[in-house]
Amino acid sequence: MTDTLADTAPGSAPSSASSSAPGGRPAAAELIRAAAGHLVPGITDLHRLLGAGGVEESADGAEVRLSNGRTLLDFGSYAVTLFGHRPRPVTDAVHRAIDTMPTSTRLVANPHTVRLAQRLTGLLDPDRLTRVWLGLTGSDAVEAVLKLAIAATGTSSVLAVAGAFHGKSMGALALTADPDRRAPFAGFLGDARHLPLEADAVRRAARERPFAALIVEPVQGEGGGRPLPPELLRQWAADARAAGAFLIADEIQCGLRRCGPVSVSQSLGLEPDAVLFGKPLGGGVLPLSAAVCTERLFAPLLADPFLHTSTFSGHPASCAAGLAALDLLDAYDEDFERVGRRLAGGIGQLAELHPAVIAAGRSTGLFGVLEFTDRARSSLALMEAGRRGLLLAPCLTAPTVLRVLPPVVATDDQLDRAFDILGTVLASVARRTAPR
Ligand SMILES: Cc1ncc(COP(=O)(O)O)c(C=O)c1O
Structure with a gap:
């Protein structure tokens, strides 16, 4: 998994985007500037941070490829891509x-x-x-x-x-x-x-x-x-x-x-x-x-x-x-069972291993929930997971909660990777937010 992100603090110029793109496609940096100028700024900031200077280029199943060469596992997408991208x-x-x-x-x-x-x-x-x-x-x-x-x-x-x-x-x-x-x-x-x-x-x-x-x-x-x-x-x-x-x-x-x-x-x-x-x-x-x-x-x-x-x-x-x-x-009958089982096991394990940051973990079918001890930790985890290649979904009316929403087509390898990333993310959030 790529982990070579440029500094992407809000307002800074995205430095990992290429300035020209093959085939006459607009360069990512120009698109990101245009987004900031014409769309909703708070949301384009989030896009810039999670895209790390890249924009969406293509997607397949549980994975999304960006213009900066990164591949993200998509366990978010606001619960839309239940069957993965481009079934x-x-x-x-x-x-x-x-x-x-x-x-x-x-x-x-x-x-x-x-x-x-x-x-x-x-x-x-x-x-x-x-x-x-x-x-x-x-x-x-x-x-x-x-x-x-x-x-x-x-x-x-x-x-x-x-x-x-x-x-x-x-x-x-x-x-x-x-x-x-x-x-x-x-x-x-x-x-x-x-x-x-x-x-x-x-x-x-x-x-x-x-x-x-x-x-x-x-x-x-x-x-x-x-x-x-x-x-x-x-x-x-x-x-x-x-x-x-x-x-x-x-x-x-x-x-x-x-x-x-x-x-x-x-x-x-x-x-x-x-x-x-x-x-x-x-x-x-x-x-x-x-x-x-x-x-x-x-x-x-x-x-x-x-x-x-x-x-x-x-x-x-x-x-x-x-x-x-x-x-x-x-x-996808069998896959609903398979992914649901793996999700339940993974969420349960994360909640057990990281009580300093996770107040509760639960899952219902392919709907996994990590409820953080506070809002700052859930925001940090969302960004850190994105940085490490995993997209999750925040909750609009429950800001301490992140949703883990794998598509039914997620492979076992992709699920393992997602939980590896989440383990690293939660350990990092616990370290960074530990009381001194
Ligand atoms: C349960 C429920 N109802 C309605 C909506 C509204 O759907 P939309 O955002 O597509 O208008 C949502 C969106 O998240 C939802 O979760």
């Missing part, structure tokens, strides 16, 4: 769609869109979850079900959960429990209540005033890879149903086997009125999200088909990617 069946399907009819007239049915809807309903509960709304981002799917639930019940109050993350578009942000991100828009966010993890929380909320829906992430993703207690979820599901409200399972991050089953809510017997998928649904190749709904929740769209539309909803190339991605869920 061949998905890229083949996308190429075929692009070579025939990549975009839809939206006035005539497109086979990819229809087939995906059919496939998604078949995957879950075909007698109950019969209707599909397709979007591109996770927030798209959240917005859609939020509007449906409010329109169907005539009630604009909604319930979400403490620690939840459902996205940052306005409706989704109303459901997200992140005080800093919500504060500037507080007056615009409507009536969303965030429940404490208590058995009677839904009943108490129902007594205060009626609500349209309860939205839950069965495993909270950005909130720190935290599975919610199954008994609590079952109680809440029953209480929401008794109150005449909808139950929405946001599985944008935990679903599609990232955390074990295709649908965590279904495996827990929650019988939600909608299951939301996103992130890896487009095979890690194209953006795609879906809300798979009951007829009752979908009723407002049955009455008015234009109540909620979006230009690229059901985009054929994305749907072609989604169809190919869903095939991979079964194709």
Whole structure:
């Protein structure tokens, strides 16, 4: 693994980027300057630090190659590349769609869109979850079900959960429990209540005033890879149903086997009125999200088909990617087991060996979590892991947590390498932050 990084402190000129590139490609240094000038500076700083003067050039499976010759193991990617980078069946399907009819007239049915809807309903509960709304981002799917639930019940109050993350578009942000991100828009966010993890929380909320829906992430993703207690979820599901409200399972991050089953809510017997998928649904190749709904929740769209539309909803190339991605869920059956086992063992071992920096380690399927003793240590570990060739994912609403998200195609050798790096990183963080 290369470990020859130049000084990449924020604001300093990236010295490891080549000034010219073969084939007329723009040099990395110029791209990095342009990014700093035109994109979001705090994020381009992070890119510069983790890329160490390089920019992304190509990727394959669990590995990403940069323009400066470095190869990074990608166990991050915000949970999108569950099937690795560029899974061949998905890229083949996308190429075929692009070579025939990549975009839809939206006035005539497109086979990819229809087939995906059919496939998604078949995957879950075909007698109950019969209707599909397709979007591109996770927030798209959240917005859609939020509007449906409010329109169907005539009630604009909604319930979400403490620690939840459902996205940052306005409706989704109303459901997200992140005080800093919500504060500037507080007056615009409507009536969303965030429940404490208590058995009677839904009943108490129902007594205060009626609500349209309860939205839950069965495993909270950005909130720190935290599975919610199954008994609590079952109680809440029953209480929401008794109150005449909808139950929405946001599985944008935990679903599609990232955390074990295709649908965590279904495996827990929650019988939600909608299951939301996103992130890896487009095979890690194209953006795609879906809300798979009951007829009752979908009723407002049955009455008015234009109540909620979006230009690229059901985009054929994305749907072609989604169809190919869903095939991979079964194709990688043994690998989900293999990678999940190795991840659980590795995380457990790291937590045991490094108690000075790791407060807790856990994993659910292919979702590994390293919870640090404080925020400074988790940030240091993120950067140090990147420096040593391993990308992890920080958590948006749990800053002490780093997610370890291997793709299902990670080889044993790549998993060993990742855990070797993590062992070195945690030892280094412990040394550098030890009380004097
Ligand atoms: C559970 C969950 N829901 C919704 C979203 C929003 O998805 P997107 O960022 O694609 O809009 C995310 C994103 O992290 C998520 O983890």
